[in-house]
Amino acid sequence: MPLVTLTELLELNKNENWAIGAVDVMNQDMVRGVIAGAEKANAPVILMLAEVHEALVSIEELGAIMVDCARRATVPVCVHFDHGETYSSIIRAMKAGFTSVMYDGSHLPLEENIRTTKEIVQVAQALGVSVEAELGQLTRPEGCDDEDLEENPDLYTDPEEAIRFYHETGIDALAVAFGTAHGVYAKQPVLDFDRLQEIRNKTGAPLVMHGGSGLEPADFHAAIDRGVKKINYYSNMVYSVAQTIQCKLNEAEGKTYYHDISVWAIEAIRDDIAETLTRFRSNGKA
Numbered sequence: 001m002p003l004v005t006l007t008e009l010l011e012l013n014k015n016e017n018w019a020i021g022a023v024d025v026m027n028q029d030m031v032r033g034v035i036a037g038a039e040k041a042n043a044p045v046i047l048m049l050a051e052v053h054e055a056l057v058s059i060e061e062l063g064a065i066m067v068d069c070a071r072r073a074t075v076p077v078c079v080h081f082d083h084g085e086t087y088s089s090i091i092r093a094m095k096a097g098f099t100s101v102m103y104d105g106s107h108l109p110l111e112e113n114i115r116t117t118k119e120i121v122q123v124a125q126a127l128g129v130s131v132e133a134e135l136g137q138l139t140r141p142e143g144c145d146d147e148d149l150e151e152n153p154d155l156y157t158d159p160e161e162a163i164r165f166y167h168e169t170g171i172d173a174l175a176v177a178f179g180t181a182h183g184v185y186a187k188q189p190v191l192d193f194d195r196l197q198e199i200r201n202k203t204g205a206p207l208v209m210h211g212g213s214g215l216e217p218a219d220f221h222a223a224i225d226r227g228v229k230k231i232n233y234y235s236n237m238v239y240s241v242a243q244t245i246q247c248k249l250n251e252a253e254g255k256t257y258y259h260d261i262s263v264w265a266i267e268a269i270r271d272d273i274a275e276t277l278t279r280f281r282s283n284g285k286a
């Protein structure tokens with residue numbers, strides 16, 4: 001079952017304590033590297049394209065490659081639109097063959113977030129596409145690179161609001177805020193695991209953790225043991241791959257060609273992803 005929806009993937013770990021890795025990609029090398037890493041770990045994986053990366057590549061252009069590579073993978077792959085903020089871009093992603101979309105109305109007041117999320121769910125359900133939505137705000141929003149932002153528990157997901165949000169919208173997965181941040185961490189964050197457990201107990205929803213770069217293995221495991229079923233991962237991978245390429249360029253003897261860099265990138269991503277998916281305990285679960 002190579003190309004699958006998020007709902008189908010969430011069936012695999014419904015009653016087990018491991019999380020599905022979800023990785024943002026923005027070119028073909030990254031798509032190939034992530035799938036190779038998932039195949040190496042024999043793990044299911046979620047390929048994501050974030051709306052904020054449309055400045056680099058369009059939904060239609062990379063979406064076609066993501067869907068094609070997912071179909072030919074030997075492990076289950078979901079093709080997911082990450083942090084969709086506009087109705088039109090989410091509809092375009094569904095049209096391009098994405099099997100899952102995230103609608104991010106987390107900056108809106110609760111009532112408006114519920115109303116707009118419901119509109120997306122209605123269209124997605126008709127097309128057999130899964131929906132993730134977010135309640136509460138992460139320490140650093142997607143695409144923000146301010147490293148000095150402090151944790152602000154006032155913006156974390158409220159467990160009571162989460163019950164309403166999850167049940168009234170009919171979403172398939174709930175992204176929650178409990179202290180993680182997008183990007184590379186300047187210092188280790190303080191995570192509110194009690195809140196996470198309360199949200200899980202009250203909603204029973206498959207929870208999604210954003211900002212999955214640079215946490216300690218114990219933090220990942222604590223989150224997974226409290227109902228986190230999908231972990232978004234990006235910043236650490238792209239940083240370490242760039243470091244690898246830089247080292248190889250410095251060490252290379254003779255001429256280096258652009259295609260050499262492509263091969264290095266795919267291999268470095270493959271190894272990073274195989275290791276990351278193992279950290280999420282999803283290795284061998286394909």
Ligand SMILES: [Zn+2]
Pocket residue numbers: 083142182210211232
């Ligand atoms: Zn995110």
